[in-house]
Amino acid sequence: MKTLLLPLLVILGFHVVQAQVLPTDTVPAKISYTTENGVTKFSAELRPLRPISGAPAPFYTYFWEFGDGGFSFEKDPLHIYSSSNPTMVRLFATNNYDDGKHPPTRPRPIKPTKPSGGGKPMLASNTPNFFKMGGSIELKSNAMPKPGDDMMLVFGYRNKASNGQPNLNGTLAILYNDREFSNNNFVLTEARTYFGEKKADLKPMTQTAYLPQKSKTPVYYASANPELTLPKADQVLFKDKAKDFKNQEGWRFEGLKTDEERFLFLEFKTTPEMLKDTNAVVRLSAVFIPDNPLVEKEFFNLELQIVASHDPNKMVLRKSRMNYRFTSKSRELTYKIRFQNTGKGPAKKVDVAVNIAPVFDPATLKVTKTKPEVITCDSAYSGQSCLKVLKGTDSVHFVFSNIYLPGLDQKGVNDADSTMGFVEYKIRFKEKPEKLPIKSGAAIVFDKNEPIYTNRAVGRFKMGLSPGIILGYGFPFETNNQNFLNNKNIVIGASLAPYAPHRTYWQVELFLNTFKENTYLVSSTTTSKDTVINNTPYRIDKKDYYKTKKVITINAVPLQVRYNLNKYVGAGAGALVSLNLYDKDIDELKYNLTAANGVGKINLDRIANSSKKHFSDLNASLFADVQFGLVRVGPSIGFRYLYDPKTNNNRMASYVTWKF
Incomplete structure (x- = not known):
């Protein structure tokens, strides 16, 4: 029994310690509210902040969404509801100078009380003008994007008095995920609307105006009719803007009164694949396209820095x-x-x-x-x-x-x-x-x-690619064939490396070399044998055995590490792989014949054997070399020492190269 008790106590103690050190990052905000005379006051209880050593004192920033189109960035905001219908309140709290994650958002259902005499909804007490840039649209985020976290975006739009339109209809769009980055940075998880906005297809973008037969007043509307298209200039403007982004979402709005302000709430999830470079700046762009062509189309760009931790400085x-x-x-x-x-x-x-x-x-x-x-x-x-x-x-x-x-x-x-x-x-x-x-x-x-x-x-600096040409002498050489190992070959090749590397970099090379036909004497025999050719007797005076070989070899450097000491001197080492694409062997016998009566002499050639092989004799040679010249970008000359461990052959080769 005692033998079992000790392990149980150890396990229990481990779990107790674990429970004591469990992070509080998963504890959501606890939302509280009170209502007095129709005014609702909100507050929240958040997890304790954890200071970062050496950083300023941590603090929270707040974004409240009241569930009726109103919002606030205050800590303890006030809000007046125009309806007593149940609604959902959300708090997005951002932990600044804190080493943990932000508290999760958990919507809280509430049943507000509207003022007894009726009232107009307000965003929050002492809330300044949202449209600080003076336009018809504006974007504001609750925090800079952090990989793996969520982010709220408030999309505000309004009908300015200067538009001269008592009621305005049109289309809104949000463009996100810059094409500059290979991975998507955002996923739009939810869009909450409170003023009757409806999803719109942005592909047609077919706003136009038509004149009813019994009216001189033009009516503006959106239509899927391909004959009713957005004016060319507006199409070009929108397409030129949208081409920089991978994703887009749109909404239709109607009945926007003069000086009326409305807000969309866009909840984004920043992807774990988001570029981890905390110096990178991502963009989102809002688009405002009224149906009435007399009202100006607007774009609003929001630039956000990717962060590893929330820091206002x-x-x-x-x-x-x-x-x-x-x-x-x-x-x-x-x-x-x-x-x-x-x-x-x-x-x-x-x-x-x-x-x-x-x-x-x-x-x-x-x-x-x-x-x-x-x-x-x-x-x-x-x-x-x-x-x-x-x-x-x-x-x-x-x-x-x-x-x-x-x-x-x-x-x-x-x-x-x-x-x-x-x-x-x-x-x-x-x-x-x-x-x-x-x-x-x-x-x-x-x-x-x-x-x-x-x-x-x-x-x-982006890596970039630098192609190059190589003109070499003394390499490459055909695999495992002593008849070509010492052949001084002139070859043309190509290289690919990062553009203008500073120090260490990789490089690949490819050479194509066609060897000329090489014929050599294997043996020569003098004899006095008799033979008959076309019923005519002959004496064989001499028989020569020749061998002809033709090889087409491709050579590649799949692995090479180079280092530029400065912009004039560089060195490298790697492996040269040789593969015979085509290998042809011909055995040929050549006879010198004399007629039996000694009057005439003839020569006779006969092919004794012929064979072809493809993709044969793979071989690898090690090399090291040095270059002089403009080794980063431009012309240079190189000297390469090659060693073939398979045949113990070694040799020197030289080449000139030009990187572009």
Whole structure:
């Protein structure tokens, strides 16, 4: 009994310890609400945050979806429902500076109470204008995409008074999954609509106008009738935009009144296959196409950085994957550093310090956008909000002075966007850089607080392919045939390698070599034998035995590792595989004959044997070589030492090559 008790206690203790260290990431938010005088107040209980060593204090950001088309980004929002119908409330909480996953979202059914005197739904208390860019559509996400997590996207649209249309019908579209990436980054798991929007087929995109016979007022509508098509210019515009994305979804809307705002809620699952490069920027694009051609069509682009963890202070390099072949000294790179004051009070000064990679020319740096928008300090009067740019040889400081940037935990601050800012700049290379990653990082100081360090934005060059031609002397050689091993062959081949590699890289090669027919004497015999040919007696004076061989060999280098010491010297090693595509052997006997009466002499040739083989005699030779010249891209000369372990044959070969 005692022998069984001990293992049981060990197992029980293991499970107890396991239960104590189980992560709380799977615990969903617990939503609570109270209603008073028709106003519903929400709050939530979330799992404890787990600080990351060295990072600022962790905190949650919130996105509430109230189930009636309203939403809020506040922690404890207020909402007024216009109906007492049961609805589902959702909370999407994002854990910033936390080492775990965000709390799962679990919808909670509620039965709201509407105001006794009737009321108009509101988004949240003190919620600012959603349409900050002034357009008819806008997108806002609750968080940056993280591989394997979900992400909410609010798609807002409205009928501006400037449209001059009391009621507006049209089509909305969301375009996602950039073709720039091989894998899909998003899956649209659910689209929740609250204003009668219906799914639309975007392929026809056939909006037009027609004039009824008894009316002079045109009627605008959407139709699947192929004769009623979208105007050519609009078709081109939409198709040109959509071609950059793999996926698209559309909805029809109707009866959008002047100054009315509506919202779609799009729930995306970021795929585990999402590019793991946390410097990459993915795009989504919203499209607004009214039926009335007099109302402007609009596009809204949202750029999101893929993240490994949620952090409001980030450095982003747009188009971080570059084609090295088309990169020149004049290429301009765009960086954006985002920052957020997460403190309890406002910041009056923000110093964004950026280390500049050695490949850049600091003199070419120019600021393109900032938030808050400020003028340069050179042209500012005393005490005016301004931006000072201090350039060094390997760093630059963007100093926002005399500003007012509210803190996220500041009393009375309900708009998280007001606590955020950014600086965007462009910079050029000193000269065409080497094909190496370009790394930059930033440190952000709010007033006199400790610096907050961002991620490193890394620019990488795509591999690219570089074809080449090879003209060689002394190789390749036919497999396992001593008659050709020392044959000095001139061959033409082709190579394929990454474009302009900096150090270590792979390369494959292919050669096609046709050997000329080689005939050699095997034996010669002098004799006095008699024979009869066409009833005429002859004496055989001499018999020669010749062998003729013709081989067509293909040679390939399926495995080769190369290393460029610099742009003028490179070395490599690998294996050369030889395969006879065609192998023909002919045994021929040649006779010298004299007539029996000694008057005449003749020569007689006879083929004793002939054989053909295909795809025979596979052989592999090891080699090492060195190249001199423009070894990355351009012409160079190489010397290659080959050793055949099967025949113990070794030899030197030389070649010239040109990589494009």
